[in-house]
Amino acid sequence: MEVDRTPEPLTALPGSYQPLFDSVLAVCENDPRIRALWLSGSLAKGTADGGSDLDILVAVRDEAFDDFVAPWRDWLSSITPTLIVRELPFAPGSFYSTTIGFQRLDVIAERVSSLLDTPHRYRRVVFDRDGLDAAVPAPEPIPGPDPAKLVGIVEEFFRILAISPFMLDQRRDYLVVLEGVHTLRQMLYDVFVESNQPLPPMGIKQWSAKLTPQQREIMHALPAATPDRDSLVSALRTVVEAMRTAGRRAAVSCGCRWPGRLEAEVMRFFNGALDQPPLKTCPSRTLDLDGASSRSRIPDHAYRGRHPDGVASWHKPSTSHPPRVSSAASHRTHRGRAGGSSRTSRSACMSYLDRPHRT
Numbered sequence: 130m131e132v133d134r135t136p137e138p139l140t141a142l143p144g145s146y147q148p149l150f151d152s153v154l155a156v157c158e159n160d161p162r163i164r165a166l167w168l169s170g171s172l173a174k175g176t177a178d179g180g181s182d183l184d185i186l187v188a189v190r191d192e193a194f195d196d197f198v199a200p201w202r203d204w205l206s207s208i209t210p211t212l213i214v215r216e217l218p219f220a221p222g223s224f225y226s227t228t229i230g231f232q233r234l235d236v237i238a239e240r241v242s243s244l245l246d247t248p249h250r251y252r253r254v255v256f257d258r259d260g261l262d263a264a265v266p267a268p269e270p271i272p273g274p275d276p277a278k279l280v281g282i283v284e285e286f287f288r289i290l291a292i293s294p295f296m297l298d299q300r301r302d303y304l305v306v307l308e309g310v311h312t313l314r315q316m317l318y319d320v321f322v323e324s325n326q327p328l329p330p331m332g333i334k335q336w337s338a339k340l341t342p343q344q345r346e347i348m349h350a351l352p353a354a355t356p357d358r359d360s361l362v363s364a365l366r367t368v369v370e371a372m373r374t375a376g377r378r379a380a381v382s383c384g385c386r387w388p389g390r391l392e393a394e395v396m397r398f399f400n401g402a403l404d405q406p407p408l409k410t411c412p413s414r415t416l417d418l419d420g421a422s423s424r425s426r427i428p429d430h431a432y433r434g435r436h437p438d439g440v441a442s443w444h445k446p447s448t449s450h451p452p453r454v455s456s457a458a459s460h461r462t463h464r465g466r467a468g469g470s471s472r473t474s475r476s477a478c479m480s481y482l483d484r485p486h487r488t
Contacts, residue, residue, distance in 0.1 A: 132158065132256045136168055141177040149232050152208045153185060154255065162193040164241055165261045167252035174251045174330040181332065182225075182233040186252055188261050189222075191240045198222025198238055209234065251330060271327035274383035279323055283380060284388055286316045286372055287395040293365055294402035303356035310354045310364045317372050318348060324379040347375050362403055369396075370408050 132154070139150055157163045170184030171177040189197045197204075201222040205214065211234075214226040222238035239247060244261055250268040289309055296306045318336075321344045322328070328339055337345055351371065354364035373392065381387055400407055 130256055130258055133254065136172070136253060136255065138168060138172040138175065138177050138253065139183075141172075141179065142181055142183065143179055143232075145230055146183050146232055149183060149209060149228065149230075149234060153183075153234070156204070156208050157187060158256065162190050162197050164188050164190060164259050165257040166255040167262070168255060169237065169249055169252045170235070171332045171335075173253045174332075176329070176331045176335065176338075180334065182235050185234070185236045186249055187236065187238050188241050188244060189238055191242050194222075194238075194240045201238070205236075268330070271330070274324050274326045274385075276380075276383060276385040279320060279380045279383060279385040280388065282316050282319050282323070283372070283376070283385070284391060286313055287388070287391050289313060289316075290365070290369060290399055291395045293361075294399060297358060297361065297403065303358065303361060306361045306365075307354055307356050310361065310368065313365070313368045313372070314348070314351055317368060317376050320372070320376045320380055321348075324383045324385075344375065344379075347371055362405065365399075366405065366408065369399075373408070 134151075134154065135147075136150075139146060154166070157166045165188040167173065167186040168184065169186045171181045172184060198221045201216070201224065202214070205211065205224065205226065209228045209232075211226045211228050212231075214224055217223040217225070217237075220237060223236060225233070225235040227233055237249060239249070241259075241261060244264045245266070247265060250266060252262070252265065254262050289312060293306055293309055296302050296309065318340075321341075322339045325339060325341070325344075331338055340348065352360075352364050352367055354360045377387055396407070399405070
């Protein structure tokens with residue numbers, strides 16, 4: 130049996146992971162119930178770095194599976210002492226853990242018979258006693274952007290925005306508005322990520338890698354709010370401006386029909402309730418994207434079959450703010466730039482959004 134004792138992807142992790150891997154391998158290699166061992170996660174996808182986990186898959190003989198998974202904590206203890214361990218409720222004998230050296234070891238145990246329809250398609254063989262790797266299906270193609278999902282995110286964005294005046298001036302619960310700001314930032318991020326699909330396979334903790342450089346700059350420039358009214362209003366207006374410009378372009382370029390009426394009504398209510406002037410980039414008229422003059426301003430991927438008829442409805446900002454383009458766009462909470470006042474951060478973000486961009 131061939132055994133890969135020094136897998137090349139493991140070199141991307143800190144050096145302390147090699148002894149941990151050696152311990153995993155020694156225990157698995159000496160247990161005849163384990164018929165195959167793989168690296169998985171980012172190690173198998175080729176995207177591992179110093180922040181990645183040691184992800185392991187083991188295939189266990191069907192008739193021995195229940196006996197193997199029942200004492201899984203003892204099995205883990207024979208590999209390494211741990212600080213914290215959590216079992217995966219949907220996968221008996223599977224867990225994620227943090228060792229006393231702060232390495233992260235995650236293990237998925239599978240029955241041999243389940244390999245034919247396993248959801249864990251990305252894997253790299255460490256050892257394979259029975260040629261089981263050939264039974265693992267190839268990874269499924271990653272789907273492109275989902276216009277319906279994008280519409281749902283944007284509609285929920287404006288629904289939450291419409292609640293904020295009541296929380297600010299009626300209930301005066303600045304903490305809940307602060308969390309609302311974080312949620313709206315998350316939704317902008319989600320729009321960027323979804324519109325950037327299909328993305329290369331990567332781990333769930335890979336956040337910045339899912340964005341284009343322009344999108345990262347926008348997210349970095351969003352101000353970090355504090356729980357006082359002026360700071361919260363400024364942060365809300367800035368993330369709304371980002372969604373109505375960069376978020377709109379990203380979503381519409383993927384065939385999403387922007388909920389313009391909802392946007393207009395919510396913005397009218399939001400500005401009136403908080404006694405705020407309208408944002409300068411409030412859309413004034415629609416622009417058909419099928420014309421040659423429009424195409425030069427729209428990301429190329431908008432014309433690669435992502436919209437059924439190649440035409441989308443888009444709102445052109447006023448002439449004082451020429452249309453701006455970021456590459457097609459894409460979830461989780463970004464806290465904003467540390468330090469600095471909200472006013473300074475908002476100015477930086479608005480300055481970026483006001484610049485024409487090229488694809």
